[in-house]
Amino acid sequence: MEESAPKIVLVDGCDCPVCGATEVVDNTLPVREWRINVRAHKVYIDGLSWSECLLCKASDGDGWFAHDDEGNVVVNPSRIPAIEARGETVERVQR
Ligand SMILES: [Zn+2]
Numbered sequence: 001m002e003e004s005a006p007k008i009v010l011v012d013g014c015d016c017p018v019c020g021a022t023e024v025v026d027n028t029l030p031v032r033e034w035r036i037n038v039r040a041h042k043v044y045i046d047g048l049s050w051s052e053c054l055l056c057k058a059s060d061g062d063g064w065f066a067h068d069d070e071g072n073v074v075v076n077p078s079r080i081p082a083i084e085a086r087g088e089t090v091e092r093v094q095r
Contacts, residue, residue, distance in 0.1 A: 014040035016053035017065060017073045018083055048074060 013023040021037040039052040048066035057063035060082040066074040072093070075083070080090050 011041075014038050014051050016051075016056060016063070017067075018063075018075070018079075018088070019053060019056050019059075019086075021053055021055045 013027075015022050016038050023036060023038040023040055025035040025037055027034065037053060037055055039054065041049045041051055043050045048068065050064050050066045053063035053065065055063070056065075056079075060079060062076060062079050062082075064076060064079075068074050077092075080092070084090055
């Protein structure tokens with residue numbers, strides 16, 4: 001059996017669209033010293049790639065977010081009150 005080479009796709013950083021945290025705490029450090037704010041593209045469910053912001057998780061109890069095909073931010077509806085409490089405007093869209 002022939003082994004296939006892994007496919008590596010480089011993407012832009014995955015910053016949190018809710019709190020603005022960068023994916024890496026300080027990406028000027030050597031990679032071995034990186035600490036992360038966002039666990040990027042951790043889970044793929046129902047056509048969406050979900051990432052988890054650890055700062056939102058610590059403050060709100062839920063840091064999951066994804067982007068849809070149009071670039072809209074998708075969150076669990078239970079997160080909306082915490083996001084609105086930060087002064088953000090949330091548009092509710094049925095999927
Ligand atoms: Zn966040």
